Amino acid sequence: MFEDIKAIFKNDPAEKGLQWILYPGLHAITCHRYLAHPLYKAHLFFLARFVSQLNRFMTNIEIHPGAKIGKGLFIDHGSAIVIGETAVIGENCTLFHNVTLGGTGKHTGKRHPTIGDNVFIGTGATLLGPITVGSNVKIGAESVIIMHDIPSNCTVVGAPGRIVRLNGEKVDIKPERTKE
Amino acid sequence: MFEDIKAIFKNDPAEKGLQWILYPGLHAITCHRYLAHPLYKAHLFFLARFVSQLNRFMTNIEIHPGAKIGKGLFIDHGSAIVIGETAVIGENCTLFHNVTLGGTGKHTGKRHPTIGDNVFIGTGATLLGPITVGSNVKIGAESVIIMHDIPSNCTVVGAPGRIVRLNGEKVDIKPERTKE
Amino acid sequence: MFEDIKAIFKNDPAEKGLQWILYPGLHAITCHRYLAHPLYKAHLFFLARFVSQLNRFMTNIEIHPGAKIGKGLFIDHGSAIVIGETAVIGENCTLFHNVTLGGTGKHTGKRHPTIGDNVFIGTGATLLGPITVGSNVKIGAESVIIMHDIPSNCTVVGAPGRIVRLNGEKVDIKPERTKE
Numbered sequence: 001m002f003e004d005i006k007a008i009f010k011n012d013p014a015e016k017g018l019q020w021i022l023y024p025g026l027h028a029i030t031c032h033r034y035l036a037h038p039l040y041k042a043h044l045f046f047l048a049r050f051v052s053q054l055n056r057f058m059t060n061i062e063i064h065p066g067a068k069i070g071k072g073l074f075i076d077h078g079s080a081i082v083i084g085e086t087a088v089i090g091e092n093c094t095l096f097h098n099v100t101l102g103g104t105g106k107h108t109g110k111r112h113p114t115i116g117d118n119v120f121i122g123t124g125a126t127l128l129g130p131i132t133v134g135s136n137v138k139i140g141a142e143s144v145i146i147m148h149d150i151p152s153n154c155t156v157v158g159a160p161g162r163i164v165r166l167n168g169e170k171v172d173i174k175p176e177r178t179k180e
Numbered sequence: 181m182f183e184d185i186k187a188i189f190k191n192d193p194a195e196k197g198l199q200w201i202l203y204p205g206l207h208a209i210t211c212h213r214y215l216a217h218p219l220y221k222a223h224l225f226f227l228a229r230f231v232s233q234l235n236r237f238m239t240n241i242e243i244h245p246g247a248k249i250g251k252g253l254f255i256d257h258g259s260a261i262v263i264g265e266t267a268v269i270g271e272n273c274t275l276f277h278n279v280t281l282g283g284t285g286k287h288t289g290k291r292h293p294t295i296g297d298n299v300f301i302g303t304g305a306t307l308l309g310p311i312t313v314g315s316n317v318k319i320g321a322e323s324v325i326i327m328h329d330i331p332s333n334c335t336v337v338g339a340p341g342r343i344v345r346l347n348g349e350k351v352d353i354k355p356e357r358t359k360e
Numbered sequence: 361m362f363e364d365i366k367a368i369f370k371n372d373p374a375e376k377g378l379q380w381i382l383y384p385g386l387h388a389i390t391c392h393r394y395l396a397h398p399l400y401k402a403h404l405f406f407l408a409r410f411v412s413q414l415n416r417f418m419t420n421i422e423i424h425p426g427a428k429i430g431k432g433l434f435i436d437h438g439s440a441i442v443i444g445e446t447a448v449i450g451e452n453c454t455l456f457h458n459v460t461l462g463g464t465g466k467h468t469g470k471r472h473p474t475i476g477d478n479v480f481i482g483t484g485a486t487l488l489g490p491i492t493v494g495s496n497v498k499i500g501a502e503s504v505i506i507m508h509d510i511p512s513n514c515t516v517v518g519a520p521g522r523i524v525r526l527n528g529e530k531v532d533i534k535p536e537r538t539k540e
Binding site: 240287 | 371439457502519
């Protein structure tokens with residue numbers, strides 16, 4: 001939780017003094033880390049989901065109790081975020097409001113994205129399917145990434161998302177759908 | 181309502197046991213079917229709207245009391261969904277979060293979409309205007325469909341939405357704005 | 361506030377009688393104008409933010425207490441709207457749900473958009489950065505405008521947003537990123 005608070009100070013230019021205690025993003029993550037996810041791991045699925053839905057009601061951020069979240073996550077604004085059951089998020093990531101880490105409806109088992117470390121996901125970006133996003137990735141606002149992986153050290157923009165920067169060089173790569 | 185519950189089990193791979201009673205989508209549809217819409221039909225418009233706004237507050241799903249919804253609707257996640265007053269939804273449809281069935285602001289009277297049966301509308305799709313969407317249609321995440329109809333038995337993706345599959349064949353059709 | 365109510369009647373074809381008193385958009389604006397923003401101007405930042413977060417919880421509309429909003433604003437539906445700290449909105453504007461007037465994360469100080477008078481911003485439009493949007497502008501649903509200005513008297517659609525009408529003439533202009 002201390003790492004999550006540090007993440008707010010590192011990332012938010014509007015933060016003044018003690019306001020971080022009001023952030024719904026922090027509330028949602030804390031509730032998930034210390035209540036919903038432990039209940040899920042203890043196979044108390046109904047109770048875990050109940051806590052998660054209460055969390056959604058209070059913060060408007062929907063994190064399925066099964067999602068695995070690394071330390072130092074910063075959720076800014078957070079409205080209408082959906083993070084699916086089998087999603088995995090690495091360390092020191094930033095999620096803006098309206099981001100979806102969801103499924104396509106065609107898969108069972110692992111069906112949501114796995115995100116690396118130091119990943120920034122802008123407002124309204126939609127990532128669907130059991131894909132893998134590398135580390136040190138920036139995903140622009142309103143990008144759409146469906147059923148293909150994203151390498152490390154790159155910037156993705158657009159719908160469908162194109163890689164416009166890779167290992168510090170300007171590029172223009174349209175990733176192929178490598179998964180069905 | 182029984183049909184709505186069956187729709188959850190048919191569509192949601194994360195569903196475990198009794199969790200369906202926690203789903204805001206089910207709450208929102210039930211409240212609309214048995215309270216808001218009947219009040220609207222009884223011309224108790226203010227009360228109907230009050231119930232609908234309370235429904236929005238509790239579930240973050242906004243269904244205007246005038247909207248007509250067929251049986252077996254499944255709303256997944258649901259945050260920030262907006263369904264307009266003159267919208268019509270057929271049977272056995274699926275709506276993800278952030279879907280808008282809205283108006284363009286230029287029309288009066290019938291000004292929201294009419295959706296057929298077995299229609300799947302992905303995350304963040306936006307449908308505006310008094311358009312008609314056929315049956316057995318799949319509308320991809322983040323698609324935008326403004327002021328044109330969509331035929332039956334097709335798949336639509338992109339912004340603006342293109343028909344990429346029609347009657348089982350791959351196609352690439354950019355629908356023309358057939359309405360003003 | 362009277363101007364805000366007039367704006368509802370002018371813009372909403374679904375409005376019937378007294379329903380305006382139920383509109384979350386009106387609640388959010390009133391709370392911002394008469395409570396959150398005055399507290400912010402009095403440098404009571406924590407209290408201002410607390411009111412703003414409460415406002416977000418009640419209405420699902422997030423207006424930073426620092427945002428400056430001209431008279432006669434109409435917010436329709438409103439779910440998941442985010443208006444940043446240094447955003448400025450002129451008179452007689454309309455905002456639909458899911459609109460973001462946000463920052464890019466790269467700036468400090470003035471880092472959110474300035475919007476002119478009589479501007480219509482459709483569902484899900486995303487405007488990021490310390491940009492200026494002129495007056496009498498219509499921004500289409502799901503448009504994305506990042507780090508460039510928009511002139512007066514025009515219509516913008518698409519992602520990235522293109523100017524398709526300017527001073528009454530049909531055009532097709534892709535604005536350049538004039539800012540870094």
